[in-house]
Amino acid sequence: MKSSTKRQAPGSVRRRAATGATAAFLGLAVALGSGMASPAAAADPAAITGIILGVGANETQRTVTWYSSADTAQKLQVAPTASVVNGEFPADAANFDATGAVNIAASGGFNRHATITGLKEHTAYSYRVGNEGNWSSTYSFKTQDFEGDYDFLFFGDPQIGSSGNLAQDQAGWQDTVDVSLAANPDAELLVSGGDQVETANTESQWNSFLAPDKLRQYPWAPTIGNHDVGGKAYEQHFTTPNTDRSAPLYSNGNPASNVSGGDYWYIYKDVLFINLNSNSYATSQGGGGDAAHIKYVTDVINQHGAEAKWKVLTYHHAIYSPASHAKDNDNKVRRVDFSDAFSKLGVDLVLQGHDHSYSRSYEIKNGQKANPDEKPGAADLYPGPGGVIYVTANSASGSKYYDITKPDSSGTSGAGNGADPQNPNNYWYNSVQNQEHVRTYVKVEVRNDKLVVEDIRSGTCAAPNSEVEQGMSCTNTSTGQPVGSTVDKFQVHPNHGTGQDLQVNVPNPAPGEFGWTIDGYNGLVDLGTAQERNGDHFEASGKINPITVSDTRRSLAPWSISADVGDFKDGDKTFSGSYLGWSPYVLDQGAGATSGESVASGYDDNGKGLSVSRGLAHADQGHARGGAKLGADLGLKIPDSVTKGGYRATLTITALSS
Numbered sequence: 001m002k003s004s005t006k007r008q009a010p011g012s013v014r015r016r017a018a019t020g021a022t023a024a025f026l027g028l029a030v031a032l033g034s035g036m037a038s039p040a041a042a043a044d045p046a047a048i049t050g051i052i053l054g055v056g057a058n059e060t061q062r063t064v065t066w067y068s069s070a071d072t073a074q075k076l077q078v079a080p081t082a083s084v085v086n087g088e089f090p091a092d093a094a095n096f097d098a099t100g101a102v103n104i105a106a107s108g109g110f111n112r113h114a115t116i117t118g119l120k121e122h123t124a125y126s127y128r129v130g131n132e133g134n135w136s137s138t139y140s141f142k143t144q145d146f147e148g149d150y151d152f153l154f155f156g157d158p159q160i161g162s163s164g165n166l167a168q169d170q171a172g173w174q175d176t177v178d179v180s181l182a183a184n185p186d187a188e189l190l191v192s193g194g195d196q197v198e199t200a201n202t203e204s205q206w207n208s209f210l211a212p213d214k215l216r217q218y219p220w221a222p223t224i225g226n227h228d229v230g231g232k233a234y235e236q237h238f239t240t241p242n243t244d245r246s247a248p249l250y251s252n253g254n255p256a257s258n259v260s261g262g263d264y265w266y267i268y269k270d271v272l273f274i275n276l277n278s279n280s281y282a283t284s285q286g287g288g289g290d291a292a293h294i295k296y297v298t299d300v301i302n303q304h305g306a307e308a309k310w311k312v313l314t315y316h317h318a319i320y321s322p323a324s325h326a327k328d329n330d331n332k333v334r335r336v337d338f339s340d341a342f343s344k345l346g347v348d349l350v351l352q353g354h355d356h357s358y359s360r361s362y363e364i365k366n367g368q369k370a371n372p373d374e375k376p377g378a379a380d381l382y383p384g385p386g387g388v389i390y391v392t393a394n395s396a397s398g399s400k401y402y403d404i405t406k407p408d409s410s411g412t413s414g415a416g417n418g419a420d421p422q423n424p425n426n427y428w429y430n431s432v433q434n435q436e437h438v439r440t441y442v443k444v445e446v447r448n449d450k451l452v453v454e455d456i457r458s459g460t461c462a463a464p465n466s467e468v469e470q471g472m473s474c475t476n477t478s479t480g481q482p483v484g485s486t487v488d489k490f491q492v493h494p495n496h497g498t499g500q501d502l503q504v505n506v507p508n509p510a511p512g513e514f515g516w517t518i519d520g521y522n523g524l525v526d527l528g529t530a531q532e533r534n535g536d537h538f539e540a541s542g543k544i545n546p547i548t549v550s551d552t553r554r555s556l557a558p559w560s561i562s563a564d565v566g567d568f569k570d571g572d573k574t575f576s577g578s579y580l581g582w583s584p585y586v587l588d589q590g591a592g593a594t595s596g597e598s599v600a601s602g603y604d605d606n607g608k609g610l611s612v613s614r615g616l617a618h619a620d621q622g623h624a625r626g627g628a629k630l631g632a633d634l635g636l637k638i639p640d641s642v643t644k645g646g647y648r649a650t651l652t653i654t655a656l657s658s
């Protein structure tokens with residue numbers, strides 16, 4: 001809230017009279033926002049571990065999740081990094097109370113999480129968790145433009161612990177995170193393909209997964225894999241927005257049991273992301289199976305699809321992939337269940353894991369290759385209505401690679417795993433298949449009129465490359481295919497139907513400002529000579545110099561203008577400002593201006609008149625932008641006991657704008 005004051009002095013009042021009347025105090029109170037002082041708390045014994053930054057419901061939010069060794073009240077504190085001086089958070093730092101619960105016995109301790117809301121664009125933020133006297137280290141993240149182009153990164157199966165050598169798996173994972181973000185420091189999201197760890201509730205594996213500090217600087221969007229599902233650690237370590245944890249979205253139909261589950265969605269700038277717990281695929285498991293996911297995706301797209309340009313699905317079990325899991329019966333069930341629905345709903349891109357190898361599909365529509373003429377490895381794709389691209393990510397950590405498998409004679413549509421006529425070693429549905437036993441990640445550039453998808457090497461055959469270090473062959477060479485080189489790259493161009501879409505980018509307007517001035521300000525409002533009335537008092541009148549208000553703020557935030565007057569004085573003679581009253585009005589309408597109430601002279605009602613702050617005009621939140629001109633008629637009534645003199649007083653005008 002801001003305040004500003006100006007003064008103008010009503011002019012001289014001349015008359016003869018006896019005694020001077022007295023003082024009234026100026027009551028000018030301006031409430032300025034200030035942070036709550038936090039009492040120094042006794043040292044909290046809680047040890048805080050496992051902090052991870054998560055994606056929120058949209059680009060103005062982030063979540064933070066952590067473990068605590070003690071069941072104490074904790075919070076998340078956030079402030080613009082520019083306001084954190086020498087590690088000290090400012091008094092007006094935002095505090096978000098944490099919620100959470102006791103962890104399962106295998107994990108020990110407690111989980112805590114909180115959501116940061118109201119972030120501003122183009123801002124660096126610092127945050128810490130805990131409470132007074134026991135804060136975690138301080139971490140930071142940044143926001144970027146809330147509209148327009150951005151990049152996100154997609155990581156397949158870190159599956160830490162899978163190779164049997166935890167340290168090597170962690171080293172490979174750490175290196176992929178570091179390499180990918182060094183190459184793409186402005187990437188805005190880290191999206192998971194699932195299987196964060198090898199064994200669901202093994203916290204040593206979670207500690208290795210959470211080791212990269214970048215996971216506290218860039219928001220992670222988790223996906224639940226088959227290795228994460230068998231316990232509660234996944235739900236304890238991650239907080240996700242808009243999450244449906246109802247029974248049908250759990251593989252066993254029992255959210256209270258020791259398994260994790262649920263589907264969630266969020267919109268980040270122009271992309272609607274929907275994340276599914278693909279561990280639940282058949283009602284015979286006990287949950288709602290694929291039908292429940294299709295209902296969820298349908299509902300979310302019907303309710304929110306129009307809020308984004310692109311629809312991207314993420315789940316773990318690849319339905320079109322090139323390796324060990326391509327012929328799995330459960331994935332063939334999903335392949336039949338999902339394809340028609342995703343085509344019908346206009347999904348643009350599906351990101352998957354589980355098969356620890358890279359592939360991207362042809363444009364798939366209703367379980368078939370949409371365009372028989374699409375060439376393998378085509379760089380530019382123009383999927384017509386219903387065409388969906390499915391990408392499967394290779395291992396991001398090097399903990400496990402699956403080799404590409406051969407097509408069979410089971411057909412070239414639906415659940416079939418037959419060969420591509422154009423490329424007989426590949427499955428009919430795959431445009432590109434790749435396995436070198438080298439770590440990779442997928443970069444997705446969200447652009448005005450295309451998605452650019454690229455699979456990029458984050459390692460070579462050299463360490464850290466856990467499975468290769470333990471004896472697996474490697475077909476890459478560090479000289480020929482270095483870190484950062486491209487495995488595959490393609491562009492998805494949206495279908496615009498038969499009409500012509502028009503596009504225009506509208507930049508941010510200037511933020512606007514609130515201002516006010518006193519018209520024709522000459523510093524003096526002359527009320528002339530007071531006239532005697534009824535033989536017992538004097539009256540004088542006039543008008544304040546009009547006040548012009550201009551409010552061009554985008555926030556449409558409230559404003560108000562008020563005024564009060566001090567005592568009228570002439571040398572050592574004085575009378576109270578309470579004898580002055582007014583009738584405010586709006587001379588020129590605009591800026592949401594509503595005039596204040598009329599105030600009588602204290603002579604009439606024994607009140608305080610304008611000796612206390614009175615509203616001249618105000619506007620509420622959401623008012624129109626623009627300008628207004630404000631005025632007021634002044635009325636002075638004083639008892640005839642006031643001594644003759646030329647009196648002056650100061651009218652103090654105060655503007656408040658939040």
Ligand SMILES: [Fe+2]
Nearest residue numbers: 195225226354
């Ligand atoms: Fe998996």
